[in-house]
Amino acid sequence: MSFKNISLIYIFLLLFGQVSGQTKSSKSFYPGKTWNDNMGKPIQAHGGGVMYYNRVYYWYGENKDTVTSNQNTGFKGISCYSSKDLYHWKNEGIVLNPVKSDSKHDLYPGNIVERPKVLYNEKNKQFVMWMHVDQQGYKYARQGVAISKNPTGPFEYINSVRPNGFESRDMTIFKDDDEKAYAIYSSENNKTLHLSLLTDDYLEHSATYKRIMIDMSREAPAIFKSRGKYFLITSYCTGWSPNPALYAIADSMMGNWKEIENPCKGEGAETTFGAQSTFVLPIEGRNESFIFMADKWNPKNLSDSRYIWLPIQFNGNKLHIKWVEEWSLDFFKRFNW
Numbered sequence: 001m002s003f004k005n006i007s008l009i010y011i012f013l014l015l016f017g018q019v020s021g022q023t024k025s026s027k028s029f030y031p032g033k034t035w036n037d038n039m040g041k042p043i044q045a046h047g048g049g050v051m052y053y054n055r056v057y058y059w060y061g062e063n064k065d066t067v068t069s070n071q072n073t074g075f076k077g078i079s080c081y082s083s084k085d086l087y088h089w090k091n092e093g094i095v096l097n098p099v100k101s102d103s104k105h106d107l108y109p110g111n112i113v114e115r116p117k118v119l120y121n122e123k124n125k126q127f128v129m130w131m132h133v134d135q136q137g138y139k140y141a142r143q144g145v146a147i148s149k150n151p152t153g154p155f156e157y158i159n160s161v162r163p164n165g166f167e168s169r170d171m172t173i174f175k176d177d178d179e180k181a182y183a184i185y186s187s188e189n190n191k192t193l194h195l196s197l198l199t200d201d202y203l204e205h206s207a208t209y210k211r212i213m214i215d216m217s218r219e220a221p222a223i224f225k226s227r228g229k230y231f232l233i234t235s236y237c238t239g240w241s242p243n244p245a246l247y248a249i250a251d252s253m254m255g256n257w258k259e260i261e262n263p264c265k266g267e268g269a270e271t272t273f274g275a276q277s278t279f280v281l282p283i284e285g286r287n288e289s290f291i292f293m294a295d296k297w298n299p300k301n302l303s304d305s306r307y308i309w310l311p312i313q314f315n316g317n318k319l320h321i322k323w324v325e326e327w328s329l330d331f332f333k334r335f336n337w
Contacts, residue, residue, distance in 0.1 A: 026087055028328045031273070031308045032296055037081060037091040044079045046295055046305055049117040049172065049279040051127075051151065057083045057284075058151045060116045060129065063094060064302040075113040078131070080152055086283075086291075086329065095153030096129065096146055106133045106144050106160050113144065115278065117173045118151070119181055121202050127151055128202040130173050130183060133160045141167035143183065145203055163187075163196050163205040170219035172279065173198070174253075177225070182253055186219040187211075190237050193218055195253060212257045213248060224280040224290055229317060233263060233292070235276045240299040242271035247319055263292075263312075263319035273323055275308040288314070289332040292321050 035043050048061025063079040077094035096116070099105040107113065112134040119128050126147050133144035142162050146155035162168060163183065171185035181198040183205065188194075193216075196209040213234065220235035230250045236243040245264055248257040264272055275294035283289040294308040311331050313320040324331075 027085075028326045029087070029309050030326055031310055031324065032275075032306050035089075035307055037089050039091050041091070042304070043081060043089055043091075043307070044303070045081055045307075046297075046302070047115040047278050048293070049115075050281045050293070051118045051120065052282075052284050053120055053127075053151050055084065055284075056151070057086060058092075058118065059083070059089060060095070060118050062114060062116070064305060067302040074109045075107060075111050076109070078113065078116045078129070078155070082152065092152040095148070096155045096157065099157075106142075107157055111135050111140075112138070115171055117171075117279070119173055119175050119202055120151075121181075122179060124201055125149070127155070129155050130171065132169055132171050132185075134169065138169060141169055143168045143171060143185065143205075147203070158203065161205065163194065164207065164209055166194060168194070170221065172221045172223060173202075174223045174225075176253065180253075184221040184223055184232065186221075186237075190219055191215050191217055193221065193234070197254075208254070210254050213259065216246075216259070218246065220277045222277040222280045222293070224282060226288055226290070226314070231280070231319060232257065233277045233280065233319075235272065240297050242274050242276060242297075244270050245272045245277055245321075249317060260318070263321045265320050265322050268323055273308055273310075280312065281309075283329065283332065286329070286332050289329075 037043050044063040044065050045059050045061025046064050051058045059081045063077045075098050078096035080092040080095040081089035083089045098109045099107040114132040116131040129146045131144050133142045134140045142160040144160040146157045148155040166187045168185040173183050175181045181202045183196045192211050193213045197206045199206050217237045218234035219237050222233045233247045244262045247263045248259045250257045275296040277294050279293040281291040290312040292310045292312050296306040296308050298305045310321050
């Protein structure tokens with residue numbers, strides 16, 4: 001083989017590596033590219049969230065492996081991946097499995113289980129997972145809860161509820177600095193968001209809740225706290241099609257939420273860069289450093305849906321999320337919020 005041919009092959013491999021996304025040696029994020037786990041397989045953690053515990057990050061999400069169409073969205077399990085650096089992820093397997101033997105069970109494969117989020121409860125020393133549980137047609141509209149003694153499961157499913165009697169679809173959960181936990185979810189036929197205080201064990205909803213972003217048809221909530229302020233990023237309700245994000249800000253969880261603007265800036269901002277919000281990840285040990293996590297859904301092949309991770313920037317209390325083809329955690333060193 002000639003030197004010329006070897007050079008061409010080398011260039012091809014370099015280009016292919018860039019197109020295919022992260023590799024075992026990557027120390028960068030490549031938004032929208034294929035992201036493989038330690039087994040060399042695409043990460044299956046859609047609609048997910050990340051929990052930090054004992055110096056390890058745990059990424060939970062919907063397993064869509066082999067799900068090729070948005071007409072086939074049945075439950076295949078909740079996946080878990082672990083990482084110490086956020087670039088490389090170990091596949092910890094399915095931590096919440098379908099219940100195939102009971103067609104009336106919430107976790108029956110024909111049902112829908114979406115947007116799992118996990119918190120650690122210091123009081124009970126257990127991990128609590130909340131998720132949107134539904135049936136085909138999305139009329140069931142409930143939240144399911146499961147528990148485990150280990151971050152990698154297995155999780156034991158408890159039950160599902162309509163919080164305070166209201167519908168619940170797209171959702172997330174949030175633990176504040178005082179260890180109080182909250183659920184934020186689309187309700188009232190997805191017209192209005194509800195914010196509900198969980199009980200101290202995180203296993204139930206208390207009677208304390210608030211209606212926010214009333215009649216604004218928002219979903220896909222992602223919430224975080226920075227410098228004493230609370231920020232909530234949401235998506236408009238347009239099914240699988242991407243749309244403009246919107247963020248709101250409040251001085252307290254149960255306070256008044258003020259809608260601001262689309263935090264995304266630049267080309268692609270009007271469609272959230274072709275994606276939909278799912279979580280905001282605080283970086284441990286890096287002051288005021290947050291990653292915006294979103295799903296770039298592929299409705300014709302859901303198993304090939306990609307992930308958009310982008311750094312959040314601040315201008316005072318204003319959020320800015322800009323497209324970056326490649327970036328690393330060193331990005332945050334440039335700023336002193």
